[in-house]
Amino acid sequence: MGAASALFLFVLVITGEAATLGITNQCSYTVWPAVVPGGGRQLDPGEAWVLDVPAGNTSGRVWARTGCTFHGEGNVSSCQTGDCGGLLACTAYGRPPSTLGEFAFGGLNAVDSFDISFMDGFNVPMDFLPVPVQVQGRAGCVKGPRCPANITSQCPTELKAPGGCNSACRVLKQDKYCCTGSAAHNCSTTNYSVFFKKMCPDAYSYPKDDPSSTFSCPTGTNYQVVFCPLMNQAMSPPAESPVALPAPIGPTSMKPKSSTVTRVVTILAPVGSFILLTVVFLLAYFICKRRTHRQHEMEEEEEFGELQGTPIRFTYQQLKAATEQFADKLGEGGFGSVFKGKFGDEMIAVKRLDRAGQGKREFSAEVQTIGRIHHINLVSLIGFCAEKSYRLLVYEYMHKGSLDRWIYCRHDNDAPPLDWSIRCKIITHIAKGLSYLHEECTKRIAHLDVKPQNILLDDEFNAKLSDFGLCKLIDRDMSQVVTRMRGTPGYLAPEWLTSQITEKADVYSFGVVVMEVISGRKNLDTSRSEESIHLITLLEEKVKNDHLVDLIDRNSNDMQAHKQDAIQMMKLAMWCLQIDCQRRPKMSEVVKVLEGAMSADNNIDHNFVVARNVISSVPPLSSHVSGPN
Structure with missing residues (x-):
């Protein structure tokens, strides 16, 4: 059982009780679980596999994402992983990385021991739990280990592997990266086994790990192994208690004292019945509505719980x-x-x-x-x-906040003006992020809300795109996608007027942001004179009069010292601002221009706006047009 075998060096005794492993795949993708001893099989989403573990002293492992071929004697010969899609040499239990459940059934004093181990890495969230019905009334059975967090999504770069997160101890091969518990203070700050332990406290992650990572139950207990369990299992709504209804109102058995009383009772009886029926109807309506609301909430929670690759x-x-x-x-x-x-x-x-x-x-x-x-x-x-x-x-967390805090010169902004080199760095990082979304993902991703408020800066002024709430996925065989207007006035490409958009809408928005970074002002600024409110309209005028230098941020001496470089950057922005989206560059071409590998197109149309302020005057739908962030 590899380096973690010390956990299970028990004096084993033969017992007459067998155990059952109920293995369930709750992932939104197919897994290929294997059990040694026992074999392996494919499990599609929602499928389960019940495996009887033989009676007696049995120790072994169960792991998730491997389609394994077994020799006759039970040894693994090769494995196929769901994420990688290829055959991998498989010398020991399905490496590389695999989340493991380890067990030793029928051990000393008729006690089962089991754990979840990260000794070989991690790729699938997993539960290893005793079956509650079987545990009831059995003294000495403790809870089982749970690791429902998706550690792979936060895997450190040094440990990243196809489809998972490699073991720190095996990859880095130094104890200082693998300390846990009380020894952690002696480790370097880059302590990767502590990372595993923090993400999944129940797991066994290092040979000298805390014994609390090992769990036990009386021999004969059955167990459930769940791949991709929900972090918060939704509870079924409790049955509504029947409503106690008042007794029907009607004539009493007492003899009336007068005809007036009889007439009053005769009148009140139908009125009371009507009120009663109304109360019953309203109660039934609200109970039904409440149940529907609960069911809707649970369905939504289930929906997010089954998303593949979620954090x-x-x-x-x-x-x-x-x-x-x-x-x-x-x-x-x-x-x-x-x-x-x-x-x-x-x-x-x-x-x-x-x-x-x-x-x-x-x-x-x-x-x-x-x-x-x-x-x-x-x-x-x-x-x-x-x-x-x-x-x-x-x-x-991005310590320097959003870009708008640093480029707009206004009375409530005390941030010092950025120098030329930092502005170039920020523009290049935005371009690289958009290039990745448009050209390097399986599906093209149009961000559709590129603006300074959605560009965040770290301590070193490295820029990162954020806020993907309005993004649109586009199949690579589609030339365009039709969608309702979404984005922020002032950054919307002209093609939004026809609702025929591609990722080139982001290129136009990028051009607007570049102009804002160079000029140190908002694209739409109503505090300025009427002819200067719209920066892109002003750009049209300045380029035709050969006065582009007027647009360079005058609050920065360093920007004024780099006038010619700033003008070249504005020419790149104008290429991105072409009204005809087919004439705009791809973001990968923009990156090449910024890195000096190619030149911007000089054969461009110097009309950048369909009509004065027409884009900003289009009435937006509040559910699709974002306000300032």
Whole structure:
């Protein structure tokens, strides 16, 4: 059983009780689980496999993502992984990386021992739990280990492997990377086994690990192994208690004292019956509505629980505590507010949707899109919360905030002007992030809300694109996609007027952002004179009069010292601002221009706006057009 075998060096005794492993695939993709001893098979989403473990002293392993071929004596010969799609040499239990459940049944004093091990790496979230019905009344049975978090999505670069996250101890081969528990303070700051332990405290991650990572039950207990378990299993709604209804109102058995009393009773009887029926109807209506609402919430939670490749799922209480009751607001956008928080030792930014119903589509788009793409110039999505009506997203924290804080010179902005080199760096990083979305993903991803408020900066002014709530996935065999207007006035490409858009809409928005970075002002600024309100309209005038130098940020001496370089950058922006989207460059071409590998096209049309301010005057749909973030 490899380096972790020390866990199971028990004095084994023969018992007469067999155990059953119920293996279930709750992943949204196919897995190929294997058990030694026992064999292997394919499990599609929702399928289960019940395996009888022979009676007696039995030790072995179960792991998830391998389609293994076995020799007659039970040894593994080759494995196929779901993510990699190729055959891998398989010398020991399905490496490379695999989440393992280890067990020793029928051991000393008739006790089973079991754990979840990261000694060979991690690729699939997993539960290894005693079956509750079997455990009832059996003394000495403890809870089983759970690891429902998707560690792979946050895997350190040094440990990344196809389809998973490699073992720190096996890859780095130094004890200082593999310390846990009380020994952790002696390790280097880059302590990767602590990373595993923090993400999944129940797991066994290092040969000298805490004994609390091993679990036990009386021999004869049955177990369930679940791949991709929900972090928060939704509870079924409790049965509604029957409503106690008042007794029917009608004539009493007492003899009336007068005809007046008889007439009053005769009148009140039907009225009382009507009121009773109304109360019963309203009660039934609200009970039904409440049940429907609960069912809808559970279906939504199940929907997010089964998304492939999604990051960590947090509870609402965890994020409420991490943000100290949402005390420190960083900003506010069209669909929610962003708060500063701390989870463990890491700073985080938590986006809370203020109107969950309105932003449901945007929330789903962001979780599904950014949750499975990774690039140095895209903000990392650490996790999310989909609990009842709460919808929250958890990002890496960017210390210098959004780009608009640094480029707009206004009375409430005390940030010093950025120098030329930093502005070039930021523009290049934005271009690389968009190039990855448009050309390097399986499906083209159009961001559709590129603006300075959605570009975040770290301590070194490295720029990252954020806020993928309005993004659109485009099949590579489609020339365009038709969608309703979405984005922010001032950054919308002219083709939005016809609702025929491609990722080239992002190229136009990028051109607007470049002009804002160079000029140090907003594209639409109503505080200026009428002829200067619209920056892109002003650009048309200045380029035709050969006065582009007038647009360079006058608040920065360094920008004035790089006038010719700034003018060349404006020419690149004008190439991106072509009204005909076919004449705009691809973002990969923009990156080449910025890196000096090619020149910008000089044969461009110097009309950049269809009509004066027509884009900003189009009445937006509030559910699709984002406000400032």
